[in-house]
Amino acid sequence: MRELSESFACALEGIEDLRASSHREAKRFLKAITADGNASGLRFTDQGVYLATASGELLAAGNKLDGERLAKMMREALEDFEGRPEKERSKGPKKVSDGPDRYGKLFPEDGLAVTVFTRLGDVEGEGRRPRRRGRRGADPGFLDPRVNFDTLWISEKKARAMVPRGAKAEDVLDWSEPFGQRLGLFGCVGTARALGAPYAEEDAKELQVEARVVGVDGDEVRLELSGRITLLDESVEAVPGRSRVPAQKTRGVDLEVTGRAVFDRDARRFMRFDVVATGTGHGGSSLGPSGDRPYSVCVQLVDPEDPLGRTKPLLIEHYASKL
Amino acid sequence: MRRQQGHLAARVAAAAGLLLGAAAAAAPNLPEEEFERKLRAAAPTEAEALWRSIAWHPNLASGLREAVESDRPVLLWLMNGNPAGFC
Numbered sequence: 001m002r003e004l005s006e007s008f009a010c011a012l013e014g015i016e017d018l019r020a021s022s023h024r025e026a027k028r029f030l031k032a033i034t035a036d037g038n039a040s041g042l043r044f045t046d047q048g049v050y051l052a053t054a055s056g057e058l059l060a061a062g063n064k065l066d067g068e069r070l071a072k073m074m075r076e077a078l079e080d081f082e083g084r085p086e087k088e089r090s091k092g093p094k095k096v097s098d099g100p101d102r103y104g105k106l107f108p109e110d111g112l113a114v115t116v117f118t119r120l121g122d123v124e125g126e127g128r129r130p131r132r133r134g135r136r137g138a139d140p141g142f143l144d145p146r147v148n149f150d151t152l153w154i155s156e157k158k159a160r161a162m163v164p165r166g167a168k169a170e171d172v173l174d175w176s177e178p179f180g181q182r183l184g185l186f187g188c189v190g191t192a193r194a195l196g197a198p199y200a201e202e203d204a205k206e207l208q209v210e211a212r213v214v215g216v217d218g219d220e221v222r223l224e225l226s227g228r229i230t231l232l233d234e235s236v237e238a239v240p241g242r243s244r245v246p247a248q249k250t251r252g253v254d255l256e257v258t259g260r261a262v263f264d265r266d267a268r269r270f271m272r273f274d275v276v277a278t279g280t281g282h283g284g285s286s287l288g289p290s291g292d293r294p295y296s297v298c299v300q301l302v303d304p305e306d307p308l309g310r311t312k313p314l315l316i317e318h319y320a321s322k323l
Numbered sequence: 324m325r326r327q328q329g330h331l332a333a334r335v336a337a338a339a340g341l342l343l344g345a346a347a348a349a350a351p352n353l354p355e356e357e358f359e360r361k362l363r364a365a366a367p368t369e370a371e372a373l374w375r376s377i378a379w380h381p382n383l384a385s386g387l388r389e390a391v392e393s394d395r396p397v398l399l400w401l402m403n404g405n406p407a408g409f410c
Contacts, residue, residue: 005377008398011386012379015401026383033399050399054390067373074398081396092391117367147371214351224351258353258361276358276365298365307381 001067004074008051012311015046025093032056051077053084054092103312106323109304111156112179114273116187117298120146120281151302151313152187154178155323159270162211163263167221171213175225178322180209180257183277184229186315188253188297198315199231206230209257219266225259225275233283251283253295275299 018030033050036058048063049070059077062069081089107113154162158178167173184207185199209227216222232252259275281295302309351358380386383399390397 001373002376005398007395009386009390009393009395010377010379010398010400011383012381012400012402013383018383018401021384023384025387029383029387029397029399030401047402048400050397050401052397052399054387054397059396077396086394089394090391093387117365117371119365119367119371147367149367149375212352224353226352258358260351260355260358274358274362276361278361278365296365298362298367300366308375308379311381 001071004071004078007078008074009054028093029054029056033058033061049073053081053089056092103316103320104310106153106312106316106320107304107310108153108155108159108323110159110269111323112152112154112159112162112270112273113302113304113309114152114275114299115302115309116150116152116183117300118148118150118188119296119298120293121295150187151309151311152182152299153313153316153323154182158323160268163221163223163265165265167213167216169213169216173211173213173223175209175211176207176227178319180207180227180229182319183209183257183275183297183299184231184253186313186318187299188229188231188255188277188281188295189315198318199233200235203231203233203252204229205232211259211261219264220271221263221265223261223263225257225261227257229253229255229257229277251281253279253281255279255281255295255297259299270301273299273301 013026018026021027029052030046033052033056034046048061050061051059051074053059059080060073062073162173162175162179164173181201181204184204185201189198206228207230209225209229211223211225214222214224230253232250234250255277256279257275257277260272261270261274262272263269264271275297276299277297279295280292282292304310353361379400380389383397386397386399389395
């Protein structure tokens with residue numbers, strides 16, 4: 001898949017971001033490739049994977065793709081593309097300007113930026129059975145709907161305040177705010193493609209994360225995290241701003257939090273930040289599953305050199321003003 | 324005498340408590356090996372993270388530019404939210 005992808009210019013985009021964008025070439029491209037509906041011909045959503053020339057001529061498109069089907073589609077589209085005269089292939093915008101990057105400047109270079117990976121179901125347990133193989137022998141690996149990647153940002157100022165200068169062994173630090181709250185209200189929303197409405201503060205039945213200093217070696221402060229996140233959202237409102245999205249069902253998580261962190265007092269940044277939250281999750285939108293299922297969250301530092309590591313948190317607009 | 328014994332016992336208990344407390348504070352409640360096991364179980368598997376091995380442009384504008392400059396077709400993954408941040 002990776003080798004095949006190198007023959008393409010691969011891009012990720014959020015529909016809402018693209019619709020709100022003022023980028024002329026990108027919007028023209030989107031209009032061209034969705035002229036006949038979305039990747040599956042549907043009219044109510046533009047979600048999907050599209051393969052197209054830079055001028056917006058559609059080569060192939062699909063939705064609900066597994067790895068094998070996507071690879072087949074990519075091979076066929078590439079063959080189609082390469083069979084076209086160079087003059088036709090090179091049609092497209094002469095110059096493409098930079099896309100707007102509303103939140104990119106907020107990336108906390110010296111703060112705390114972590115990946116939040118959520119999974120509905122244990123690796124070995126219920127919810128982790130291989131997906132039913134389709135007629136074409138579907139590979140479940142590429143687009144697994146039970147898992148979700150997101151990011152979480154905390155500003156340099158707030159991240160540094162999480163470990164006071166004089167912190168010593170045995171100190172217990174309250175990390176419920178901002179870390180615990182952001183992880184709970186904004187990071188635990190991805191119950192396997194349930195849609196991205198944050199939890200409200202009143203949904204937090206218990207939301208406590210503390211860090212105990214277990215050692216100080218020179219500038220290195222080692223911490224152990226523990227806590228509990230219990231959320232319950234009983235509202236049945238439609239997802240804000242997405243009137244076509246079915247109403248939310250009751251949703252919630254009950255998670256025990258544990259973790260390890262290392263803060264370098266000289267560099268004034270976290271060198272390690274591994275957090276695991278495990279327990280149960282349920283509900284979401286009517287597009288998601290209901291009933292209690294094992295639910296896990298894995299938090300780790302992002303690689304700032306990787307473009308994916310710099311992806312804005314899905315719900316950043318809810319806390320950007322107090323990052 | 325009994326009172327003195329009581330004081331002594333309390334002091335011994337307090338000292339022991341301090342020692343126990345210091346030892347407990349230095350050692351994590353969850354042993355490192357146990358935490359590592361939990362971390363490995365919760366972290367994405369190779370298959371779950373397969374799509375992240377692709378060199379994605381973080382937005383369409385950037386991908387379009389590369390397509391134009393390198394004579395390659397575009398592969399656009401369009402989702403509610405950003406697929407990299409929510410899939």
